[in-house]
Amino acid sequence: MTVGRVTIRDVAERAGVSTATVSRALSGAKPVSPAVLEQVTRAATDLGYSGNGIASALRRSRTDTVGMVVPSIANPFFTALVESVEHALQQAGRQLFLCSSRSDPAMEALRLRSLVARQVDGIVISPVHGTLSTEAVAWAAGQLPLVQVDRYVSGVTSDWVGVDDDAALRLVLDHLAGRGVRSAAFVSSTLTNSSTELRVAGFTAHTGRLGIDVAEVLLGDYSIDWGREATRRMLAAGPLPDAVVCADDLIALGVLQACAEAGVSVPRDVLVTGFDDIPYSALSDPPLTTVRQPQDEIAVEAVRLLSAALGTSRDSPAYTALTPSLVVRASTGGGSTRPR
Amino acid sequence: MTVGRVTIRDVAERAGVSTATVSRALSGAKPVSPAVLEQVTRAATDLGYSGNGIASALRRSRTDTVGMVVPSIANPFFTALVESVEHALQQAGRQLFLCSSRSDPAMEALRLRSLVARQVDGIVISPVHGTLSTEAVAWAAGQLPLVQVDRYVSGVTSDWVGVDDDAALRLVLDHLAGRGVRSAAFVSSTLTNSSTELRVAGFTAHTGRLGIDVAEVLLGDYSIDWGREATRRMLAAGPLPDAVVCADDLIALGVLQACAEAGVSVPRDVLVTGFDDIPYSALSDPPLTTVRQPQDEIAVEAVRLLSAALGTSRDSPAYTALTPSLVVRASTGGGSTRPR
DNA sequence: GTGAAAGCGCTAACAA
């Protein structure tokens, strides 16, 4: 039911003061005499006054709201990141306006335009695409403070916070080498964003360093379906390598499922690793060895950078790569150092 | 970098017309001569004009934005629902402002106040608590159109869309009875919201009808951890019943994990069922028999009801319970009707 | 089809 909205004037009249005083009393921005404060508070609650954030935002030209754009909210990695960011913002008295770009650069551009039009104070974004996202992200970064997380597009002057992908692949491949792996395939998304590129590069570099044979590099998208599909293709083409390294946990879960369907035993016949450590990676059959991202730290750092940017005009951009860790589970033979 | 914002006046000056004309040209609300349209469009793009949604919202007193409040965005059921709602809204030219209440009524009240202050056009909410959420939800429903989804609080005059929980439990228990189950436990969240209550009631009613012995009803929260914990308690207390019925998939995944740890075989020693059909329920060990919610339909109907409410002042509230379906997987012995 | 002008609800100078 839409009731005729009660405005600050109604409260002012009832309290017998000016609207300015009501504003000051309710916001607590300027001192107000105790008696008046009492009057105003009474009047406001009596009338059920709840303020008009739009009018306030227009006048103050700030909304105390930060926009966040992620490629997907169905991916548990991003939902965890979103929760962390929301939590960090709350400490700073800000709200989060969340948008999903559905891995579509056009949708992403739309979301960015809309966030800028809505005058959010800043933006946290994990861009969809390494190049197709550039224009929109660069434009938005020119309008207001913007921090990229997890992924970044090149050619945009903005802060970035994410994980050290090279270090992550080093952890994974050192671990696999220790398990006696001599050949490995990499299942990833298409090379359309920075972290994917860095992971593929890391895979190539560290297999090279360790003398592990690169059986195959399959590029699709970050989904369970793609992991399943990629595995079917590999199985159709011949025997699997010693290990299948995946660029995220969803892909790895799909790989595990396809292996189970095909009667391929993990870890006996093949070792499988994921990336992100989403909650479900501990529950699969077998549980998944994976790279844990410090998403809480990523979120805190992103919010810190944004808050800093809200004050100053422009510092030189900060690129912060946080250190990942390896979670060893049964999909690579578990915690014991049993040789294969 | 915050550039001095370009306003409608800048565009008007450059195009040599009035601000009114610019507004009409850009919004397409009123007809404008082709020549002027061209001029204005040029000027706008030249200057990189992007409009001020706040000012527009204040003037038009509508934001074309709908707020959504869910208990958790970590729960895949809610993220799927959110994606569906977002998609449905997009068709209607509206945006979604998403908030998580983190299963906390106080946080929920905060979010609702904030959404109302931000003048969203309407609200879609899945309330945290059957009684503790009432005040805030009722207040918000008094301010603007509001639709409850999945769960509802009693005592609030608003539309509701969800699933028929009684029918769902009938599906589950008929299936289990067909598998020869004579005793069953129910693992759920505490009875603090409508759908939980209805699921427990459905469990009680249909076990009674089928002559299935109710071994235990354990109440905690909707999480993997609680499912694991509840199972450990049952195992500590004695042998498990023939089946463990869970109020959602997260709980069921926890139950499966605890069974695996304890060396209890599913489905040989015990049958397990979930609720929601989240993506990971097909990937667990064993894959989970579960109730599929028609979340796309729920979302579409919720948005339809909201759109209707935006026009009219008040219809009598609609309670829409959609029909669920059963997805049979290995955790209850799979699709075959192999008797136990 | 276009312009002038009023004003959405609020807050920040500036006076008093």
Place this chain on the structure above:
DNA sequence: TTGTTAGCGCTTTCAC
């Protein structure tokens, strides 16, 4: 400490 006043940027009558 409080009131008066002037807008924030936009849309929308109301004239022309």
